[in-house]
Amino acid sequence: MSYDLIVIGTGPGGYVAAIRAAQLGLKTAVVEKRKTHGGTCLNIGCIPSKALLHASHMFQDAQHFADMGIGVSAPTLDLAKMLSFKQEGVEGNTKGVEFLLKKNKIDAFIGHARIAAVGQVEVTGEDGSNQMLETKNIVIATGSDVTRLPGIEIDEKVIVSSTGALELESVPKRLVVIGAGVIGLELGSVWRRLGAEVTVVEYLDRILPGMDGEVAKNFQRILGKQGFQFKLGSKVTGVERTANGATLTVEPAAGGTPETIEADVVLVAIGRVPYTQGLGLDHVGVQLDNRGRIQTDAHFSTNITGIYAIGDVIAGPMLAHKAEDEGVAVAEIIAGKAGHVNYDVIPSVVYTFPEVASVGKTEEELKAAGIAYNAGKFPFTANGRAKVNRTTDGFVKILADASTDKVLGVHIVGPEAGNLIHEAAIAMEFGASSEDMARTCHAHPTLAEAVKEAALAVEKRAIHM
Numbered sequence: 186m187s188y189d190l191i192v193i194g195t196g197p198g199g200y201v202a203a204i205r206a207a208q209l210g211l212k213t214a215v216v217e218k219r220k221t222h223g224g225t226c227l228n229i230g231c232i233p234s235k236a237l238l239h240a241s242h243m244f245q246d247a248q249h250f251a252d253m254g255i256g257v258s259a260p261t262l263d264l265a266k267m268l269s270f271k272q273e274g275v276e277g278n279t280k281g282v283e284f285l286l287k288k289n290k291i292d293a294f295i296g297h298a299r300i301a302a303v304g305q306v307e308v309t310g311e312d313g314s315n316q317m318l319e320t321k322n323i324v325i326a327t328g329s330d331v332t333r334l335p336g337i338e339i340d341e342k343v344i345v346s347s348t349g350a351l352e353l354e355s356v357p358k359r360l361v362v363i364g365a366g367v368i369g370l371e372l373g374s375v376w377r378r379l380g381a382e383v384t385v386v387e388y389l390d391r392i393l394p395g396m397d398g399e400v401a402k403n404f405q406r407i408l409g410k411q412g413f414q415f416k417l418g419s420k421v422t423g424v425e426r427t428a429n430g431a432t433l434t435v436e437p438a439a440g441g442t443p444e445t446i447e448a449d450v451v452l453v454a455i456g457r458v459p460y461t462q463g464l465g466l467d468h469v470g471v472q473l474d475n476r477g478r479i480q481t482d483a484h485f486s487t488n489i490t491g492i493y494a495i496g497d498v499i500a501g502p503m504l505a506h507k508a509e510d511e512g513v514a515v516a517e518i519i520a521g522k523a524g525h526v527n528y529d530v531i532p533s534v535v536y537t538f539p540e541v542a543s544v545g546k547t548e549e550e551l552k553a554a555g556i557a558y559n560a561g562k563f564p565f566t567a568n569g570r571a572k573v574n575r576t577t578d579g580f581v582k583i584l585a586d587a588s589t590d591k592v593l594g595v596h597i598v599g600p601e602a603g604n605l606i607h608e609a610a611i612a613m614e615f616g617a618s619s620e621d622m623a624r625t626c627h628a629h630p631t632l633a634e635a636v637k638e639a640a641l642a643v644e645k646r647a648i649h650m
């Protein structure tokens with residue numbers, strides 16, 4: 186078989202690239218080694234974690250229905266049912282991708298892809314069968330894998346990665362999370378809400394590195410109120426399996442006396458690494474960077490003509506929507522159009538309660554770059570809708586250039602932050618000033634009024650504060 190484009194991997198990067206290419210008239214095929222499409226995101230990432238975050242949030246909310254005068258008996262947990270609720274959501278989504286591939290007349294091969302030569306992809310099926318496909322272009326969208334701690338074996342039962350943490354058969358009494366990044370805090374929240382004591386051990390002296398420091402500090406305090414324990418500035422030097430769980434050895438990051446912590450389950454959530462195993466990259470001469478990511482130019486082209494790469498396997502934030510936008514852009518470039526991704530305006534959301542959301546530069550980044558800015562902040566305690574809903578933790582912060590007033594960054598910790606951030610993203614995409622955001626009429630009573638008030642606060646003229 187001969188194609189214009191073969192995409193390797195059907196995660197958010199790969200399947201979106203294939204659909205856009207087919208829309209543009211390219212004869213397109215995908216190769217995926219899992220039995221289902223959708224990649225990490227739909228199978229073992231974004232989608233199952235959000236299903237469990239939603240269900241566990243409902244479980245916790247139900248315990249407060251009486252505050253609103255709703256009489257229900259105390260909620261009970263059927264974990265097996267909750268896990269099947271999650272799995273049904275996953276299947277709904279992965280089947281949706283299968284449908285979209287068919288609808289767009291994209292040939293889908295299930296098997297392991299190896300680039301045999303420029304323009305040739307070899308597909309090996311589970312049964313060992315081999316097939317050689319010819320193509321003018323290849324897009325590598327093979328994603329990422331869990332980062333492992335040296336000497337600590339992940340068994341996905343007691344010592345788990347995010348994959349095992351989405352499948353625990355019972356609620357652990359004591360869950361220790363290694364890494365206070367997005368996965369640690371999202372999946373830590375799931376099990377905390379369902380009853381686990383959660384301790385998070387983090388190497389740095391703060392949580393959520395990369396997010397705005399003030400937001401992270403405020404969010405840590407909120408999680409503390411929810412019962413999270415934090416051991417910051419601490420490194421795990423060993424994890425030993427015991428009869429019923431595991432013992433962790435933890436020392437101060439700067440060195441010092443080690444201590445031990447007992448856990449029923451340990452979640453290793455210290456990041457992800459690009460996945461290029463078995464692709465044959467050495468063989469065709471595709472270059473990697475010093476962090477094992479496929480090196481690409483501004484048009485997603487590798488050093489080999491006709492071979493492109495997108496998503497988690499290249500540089501940039503490991504986010505599904507970043508991979509999707511790159512998928513659209515690379516297909517457009519291959520089809521001879523002008524595909525482009527604006528990396529200055531990629532929102533990032535932590536789907537805890539409350540949510541944390543961010544787009545653009547943090548205060549730390551602006552200070553480091555020597556850019557003068559004005560900050561406007563508005564707390565949810567002063568927002569009418571948040572007050573009646575009793576979800577007043579958090580604030581909106583808008584950072585605007587001191588001389589031009591152009592919005593450079595927006596950071597939110599609070600209810601619905603993940604939805605609210607998009608008005609900021611659109612404003613930034615169009616180069617808006619904080620005054621533009623402040624002059625835009627916002628419906629009352631909405632949480633979004635906090636965004637407008639934060640914009641007004643840039644010029645110190647917020648009304649409700």
Ligand SMILES: Cc1cc2nc3c(=O)[nH]c(=O)nc-3n(C[C@H](O)[C@H](O)[C@H](O)COP(=O)(O)OP(=O)(O)OC[C@H]3O[C@@H](n4cnc5c(N)ncnc54)[C@H](O)[C@@H]3O)c2cc1C
Pocket residue numbers: 193194195196197198199216217218219223224225226227229230231232234296297298299326327328329347348368460462463464495496497498503504505506507508536
């Ligand atoms: C627990 C968890 C929660 C997450 N939640 C979010 C979230 O809420 N929002 C968000 O934006 N991001 C989230 N992410 C990150 C998100 O999943 C990734 O950024 C996204 O999946 C990257 O997409 P991708 O297409 O680059 O790669 P992937 O989704 O990893 O897909 C790559 C695919 O390539 C296949 N593959 C690899 N090698 C081969 C080969 N040789 N032959 C054939 N197929 C191959 C793999 O099987 C896989 O299906 C989460 C990740 C995790 C682990």
Ligand SMILES: NC(=O)c1ccc[n+]([C@@H]2O[C@H](COP(=O)([O-])OP(=O)(O)OC[C@H]3O[C@@H](n4cnc5c(N)ncnc54)[C@H](O)[C@@H]3O)[C@@H](O)[C@H]2O)c1
Pocket residue numbers: 334363364365366367368369371386387388389392393394419420421454455456457502503504533534535536
């Ligand atoms: N909501 C989302 O968008 C979402 C959700 C889940 C995952 N993801 C993506 O998946 C990727 C992986 O997530 P993650 O949470 O594993 O990584 P991360 O990079 O977000 O966080 C890892 C944390 O582990 C810490 N750490 C590293 N080594 C350590 C050690 N030895 N001991 C203690 N702490 C250590 C780091 O300092 C960091 O705080 C991220 O890039 C993220 O973008 C996104």
